[in-house]
Amino acid sequence: xxxxxxxxxxxxxxxxxxxxxxxxxxxxxxxxxxxYQQFPGxxxxxxxxxxxxxxxxxxxxxxxxxxxxxxxxSLHIMDSQPGDSATYFCAASKIRDDKIIxxxxxxxxxxx
Amino acid sequence: NAGVMQNPRHLVRRRxxxxxxxxxxxxxxxxVYWYRQLPEEGLKFMVYLQxxxxxxxxxxxxxxxxxxxxxxxxxxxxxxxxxxGDSAAYFCASSWFSYTEAFFGQGTRLTVV
Numbered sequence: 691x692x693x694x695x696x697x698x699x700x701x702x703x704x705x706x707x708x709x710x711x712x713x714x715x716x717x718x719x720x721x722x723x724x725x726y727q728q729f730p731g732x733x734x735x736x737x738x739x740x741x742x743x744x745x746x747x748x749x750x751x752x753x754x755x756x757x758x759x760x761x762x763x764s765l766h767i768m769d770s771q772p773g774d775s776a777t778y779f780c781a782a783s784k785i786r787d788d789k790i791i792x793x794x795x796x797x798x799x800x801x802x
Numbered sequence: 803n804a805g806v807m808q809n810p811r812h813l814v815r816r817r818x819x820x821x822x823x824x825x826x827x828x829x830x831x832x833x834v835y836w837y838r839q840l841p842e843e844g845l846k847f848m849v850y851l852q853x854x855x856x857x858x859x860x861x862x863x864x865x866x867x868x869x870x871x872x873x874x875x876x877x878x879x880x881x882x883x884x885x886x887g888d889s890a891a892y893f894c895a896s897s898w899f900s901y902t903e904a905f906f907g908q909g910t911r912l913t914v915v
Contacts, residue, residue, distance in 0.1 A: 696844075724903075733806075733893050733906035734845065779844055789858055790835070790895075790904060794844040 693717055694782050696793030704801050709767040711796045713780035718761065720782040724790070725754065725765050728777045737778070738765070770800045804829070806896050806907035807876075814913045815884045823879040823910045827896030834877045835904060836869060839891040848892075851877060884914045 695714045703709045721742050726734035740747045740754045747754045753766040780793040807826040815821050827834050832853050837845040847861040851871035871877040881888055891911050895904040
């Protein structure tokens with residue numbers, strides 16, 4: 691059973707556009723929701739994270755929106771740039787349980 | 803402050819050989835996690851260790867795989883008698899204490915021929 695479902699699998703966005711990646715989770719005990727960015731040949735790097743006590747968190751061009759009742763959260767990349775082209779993973783974990791459960795990833799390509 | 807260091811970056815093994823993957827966590831981090839990534843797949847949790855203890859190995863295959871994090875030295879992921887299906891990228895992550903940001907290494911890409 692996949693605990694964190696991510697969509698779309700791949701996404702193509704024009705430069706300057708908004709990239710939106712969605713995730714849904716099953717386990718209501720999850721209370722930490724990070725997003726990771728991975729470039730080819732590199733390890734994942736933490737991009738931004740949110741706890742369920744807030745509905746939105748913004749860091750620069752990156753925003754996480756969180757809907758606790760729907761058990762969904764999404765990543766918005768504003769003014770998308772070619773350098774944002776990478777694979778993005780949403781993830782979830784529980785307090786006192788450090789195992790991070792990852793979604794399958796979204797391969798984002800920003801057209802120049 | 804060096805990041806999480808994994809070596810080797812690339813490892814080629816023949817079927818039946820042993821593979822040893824090493825991970826040195828960030829300075830001051832005592833929590834280590836190993837993940838496996840198959841092509842076009844997400845990261846699959848394998849094992850979570852603290853110094854000298856395995857905390858959660860629910861993602862580890864029951865046979866051929868083992869992990870340790872000794873008091874001194876790096877964490878080691880060991881795969882005995884490798885098979886083609888073990889070919890993947892193996893990532894290590896570390897964190898300072900529980901429920902905090904985990905930093906990933908660059909990974910070890912294992913190819914079994």
